[in-house]
Amino acid sequence: MYEKDGERYFIVDSHIHAWDGRPSNQANRYGEGFINCFYDYHRNLSPESELWSLKEFWQQSEERIMHDLFEVGYVDKAIFQPTYLTDFFVNGFNTTEQDGALAEKHPDRFIVNGSWDPRDGEAGLDRLEELAARWSLKGIKLYTAEWKGESKGWKLSDPWSYRYLEKCQELGIRNIHVHKGPTIYPLNRDAFDVADVDDVASAFPELRFIVEHVGLPRLEDFCWIATQEPNVYGGLAVAMPFIHSRPRYFAQIIGELLYWLDENRITFASDYAIWTPKWLVESFVDFQIPEDMQGELGALTTDVKRKILGLNAAKLYDIDVPPELDVAPEPTDSGEAVGSAPKVPA
Amino acid sequence: MNVLAALGTVRDPELDEPITELGFVSEWSVDGGHVVVRLRLPTYFCAPNFAYLMVADANDAVLALPGVTSADVKLEDHFAADAINAGVADQTGFVGAFPEQAVEELTELRMTFKRKAYLASLDRLARKLDREGKPLPDTLGELADCAERTGLLRRRADLGLSCDEAAPLLLDEYGEPIPVARSALKLRFARAVRVSVDGNAAFCRGLLTTRYPHGAQHADTYAGGRG
Numbered sequence: 046m047y048e049k050d051g052e053r054y055f056i057v058d059s060h061i062h063a064w065d066g067r068p069s070n071q072a073n074r075y076g077e078g079f080i081n082c083f084y085d086y087h088r089n090l091s092p093e094s095e096l097w098s099l100k101e102f103w104q105q106s107e108e109r110i111m112h113d114l115f116e117v118g119y120v121d122k123a124i125f126q127p128t129y130l131t132d133f134f135v136n137g138f139n140t141t142e143q144d145g146a147l148a149e150k151h152p153d154r155f156i157v158n159g160s161w162d163p164r165d166g167e168a169g170l171d172r173l174e175e176l177a178a179r180w181s182l183k184g185i186k187l188y189t190a191e192w193k194g195e196s197k198g199w200k201l202s203d204p205w206s207y208r209y210l211e212k213c214q215e216l217g218i219r220n221i222h223v224h225k226g227p228t229i230y231p232l233n234r235d236a237f238d239v240a241d242v243d244d245v246a247s248a249f250p251e252l253r254f255i256v257e258h259v260g261l262p263r264l265e266d267f268c269w270i271a272t273q274e275p276n277v278y279g280g281l282a283v284a285m286p287f288i289h290s291r292p293r294y295f296a297q298i299i300g301e302l303l304y305w306l307d308e309n310r311i312t313f314a315s316d317y318a319i320w321t322p323k324w325l326v327e328s329f330v331d332f333q334i335p336e337d338m339q340g341e342l343g344a345l346t347t348d349v350k351r352k353i354l355g356l357n358a359a360k361l362y363d364i365d366v367p368p369e370l371d372v373a374p375e376p377t378d379s380g381e382a383v384g385s386a387p388k389v390p391a
Numbered sequence: 392m393n394v395l396a397a398l399g400t401v402r403d404p405e406l407d408e409p410i411t412e413l414g415f416v417s418e419w420s421v422d423g424g425h426v427v428v429r430l431r432l433p434t435y436f437c438a439p440n441f442a443y444l445m446v447a448d449a450n451d452a453v454l455a456l457p458g459v460t461s462a463d464v465k466l467e468d469h470f471a472a473d474a475i476n477a478g479v480a481d482q483t484g485f486v487g488a489f490p491e492q493a494v495e496e497l498t499e500l501r502m503t504f505k506r507k508a509y510l511a512s513l514d515r516l517a518r519k520l521d522r523e524g525k526p527l528p529d530t531l532g533e534l535a536d537c538a539e540r541t542g543l544l545r546r547r548a549d550l551g552l553s554c555d556e557a558a559p560l561l562l563d564e565y566g567e568p569i570p571v572a573r574s575a576l577k578l579r580f581a582r583a584v585r586v587s588v589d590g591n592a593a594f595c596r597g598l599l600t601t602r603y604p605h606g607a608q609h610a611d612t613y614a615g616g617r618g
Binding site for chain 1: 440485496499580584587589600
C-alpha cells in the first residue's frame with residue numbers, strides 16, 4: 046500500500062522474477078548475453094540512485110526480494126512470471142519451481158504463474174496439468190522467443206499452442222501473459238509481430254491475454270488489436286521506467302493506451318529485478334501528463350492511477366482489495382471497451 | 392571517396408534513421424580500393440533480420456563507390472554475427488545465412504517497415520499543420536514546402552506511391568486514398584506509429600550509449616582513414 050497526499054493506493058506488481066543469472070548458471074554465451082542485455086536495460090533506464098553492480102544484478106537473495114518489494118516497495122501482491130530459458134541457463138533462468146519456493150514461504154505475498162511451450166507436445170500438456178495442480182495456477186507466462194534446440198521461437202497461433210490454450214481454459218487458467226521476445230521463427234518476419242495475439246484473443250474470448258511491455262516495440266500494432274479485442278490487456282513492464290528518463294515519451298505511451306484501450310486494461314509492473322517497484326510507484330503517483338500535452342492526451346486522475354497500480358490486476362487474479370482502497374464501481378461493464386476506445390470498422 | 396556519406400544512405404529499417412546517425416558504425420577505413428567497416432548494435436539480441444539488412448545494405452553501399460574494389464563489412468558483438476557476416480560476404484542471402492530458420496528473403500519485412508515509416512511521416516506533417524492551425528490540403532501540390540513534406544515525399548517514393556503535384560495527400564500505406572469518414576481514425580493510428588517509431592529509436596540510442604559508453608557517437612569522431 047502506498048499513501049501520498051491523503052490518497053491511498055493498493056499495489057499489485059504484475060511482473061516479477063526470482064532469477065539466477067550467475068555465471069555458474071550460464072550455459073553458454075547466449076545466457077551471458079541475455080543477463081547482460083537485461084543489465085543494460087537496468088543501467089539505461091534507472092535513476093542514478095537505483096543502480097546496482099552487475100554482481101548484485103545476477104541474483105537476489107530472498108531477503109533482498111522481500112525488502113525491495115514489500116518492506117520498501119509498497120507492493121501488496123507480486124506476481125511471478127517465469128522465464129525458463131533452459132537453452133541459455135543450466136537450471137533455467139527463472140522457473141515456476143524457483144519462484145514457487147519463495148511463494149510457499151510467503152503465500153500471502155506472491156502469486157505464482159506457470160509456463161508452457163507448445164513444442165513439448167503431449168508430454169507438456171501433462172506437465173501443465175501437474176503444474177496447475179501443484180501451484181493452483183491462475184496465470185501462465187508465455188515466451189514466444191524461447192529457443193529450443195534448432196527451433197528459435199513459436200507463435201500463439203500454432204496448432205499445438207491452441208491445444209495448450211484449450212487446456213488452460215479447461216483448468217481455469219484465464220490469465221495468459223504474452224512476452225514478445227527478440228527472435229522468432231521464421232526469422233524473415235518481424236520478430237515482434239503481435240498479430241498472433243489477435244488470432245488467439247478472438248478464438249478464446251474467455252481467456253485474457255496480457256501483452257507484456259504493452260507490445261513494445263510495436264505499441265501501435267498492440268493498440269490496434271487491443272481496441273478490437275476486449276480480452277487483450279497491456280502490462281507496463283519495461284514501459285514503466287521511461288517515467289524517469291523520458292517522461293514525455295512515457296506520457297505518450299500512457300496517452301495511446303488510454304485512447305485505444307481504457308484505464309481498466311492496463312496493469313503496473315516493475316519487471317523486478319530489472320527495476321524496483323519503490324521508485325516506479327512513487328514516480329507514477331507523482332506523474333502527470335505535461336501541461337502542453339494535456340489538450341491532446343488528457344490528464345491522469347487519481348482513480349486511473351489506482352486502477353493501473355493495482356486494482357486492474359486484482360480483478361484479473363481475484364485478489365481481495367480492502368474496501369477503503371477500492372474505487373467506486375464503474376457504471377459501465379469494464380469487460381467492454383469503454384472510454385475513448387474507438388470502434389474499428391471491420 | 393566518401394565512405395561515411397555512402398554509409399549514411401543506409402537506414403535502420405525499423406527505426407527509419409541512418410545507421411551513421413544512430414551510432415551503429417563503430418569503425419571504417421580505406422586502404423587503396425579496399426574498405427573496412429565495423430558495425431555494432433544496441434543489444435546482443437537485436438533482431439537478426441534487421442541486422443542482416445543493415446550489414447548487407449552497408450556492404451552494397453560501399454561497393455557502389457567509385458574506386459572501391461573490395462569491402463570487408465562486419466557486425467560485431469551480436470549473437471548471430473557469424474551467420475550474418477558470412478551470409479553477406481558469400482552473398483548467400485538471408486535464407487543462406489539462416490538455412491534452418493528463414494523461409495524467404497526480407498523483401499516483405501522491408502516493406503512492412505517502409506509502410507510504418509510512411510505513416511509516421513504522415514503524422515509528423517499532420518501535427519505540424521495542426522500546430523500552425525492549417526487544414527490538411529487535398530493534394531501534394533497544395534502543400535507548402537517544409538522538412539515534413541520532404542520527408543513524406545521520400546517515404547512515398549520508397550513505397551512507390553505517387554509524388555505528383557495532383558496526387559491526393561491522404562493515401563494509406565498501400566497507396567489507396569483514405570476516405571473522409573476514416574481519415575480521423577487513420578491519422579490517429581499514424582500517430583501511434585510515430586510514437587512507437589520515435590520511441591524505439593530513442594530507446595535504441597540510449598541502449599547503445601549504455602553498451603558502448605566510450606564509443607564513437609558522431610561522424611567526426613570515427614576512427615578511420617580520410618573518406
